[in-house]
Amino acid sequence: MQGATLNGIDGIEGECGGSCSCATCHVYVDEAWASKLPAMAEAEDEMLDCAESERKGNSRLSCQIKMSEELDGLVVYLPEKQ
Template identity: 55%
Template sequence: MAKIIYIEHNGAHHEVEVKPGMTVMEGARDNGVPGIDADCGGACACSTCHVYVDDAWIDRLPEKDSMEEDMLDFAWNPDPVKSRLTCQIKVTEDIDGLVVHIPERQI
């Protein structure tokens, strides 16, 4: 299991154990973390699982592919460096301790 830390816009923290092979989005959805809507269910067809990756983790995650880059154009207030779609981040033991910040809202 890998611990993923979700921080809401209001500062509330949610530490969740997520099974490797799942996505960061599935970890939030399955554990009731508010602010990750995941309207498309993880198909990278919306931007409602948008987060800002904590500075310490930006260079430690796999790079965004072109499909994720395109969908981030539809996210609320995207950051060109920190924004990611949690449906596109696979959980591995290497991301144990990952910290993501949930935006004020999703579109």
């Protein structure tokens, strides 16, 4: 989320600043990368139910994805609306 908002990427709003309380940073993680992400916490799981666009099996809140060397090149797709 921070990477997107600090670089002017449209489609990720991050209204709550990353405190897992708005779901405006919803992304769909590319299937090739989905298994490389750590499991989501209960708070992220619950907040995803409030996302504006359809929740899918590869939905994540981008503010909860802690970037690392292993995630260099991570591919995510943006939902229709946030």
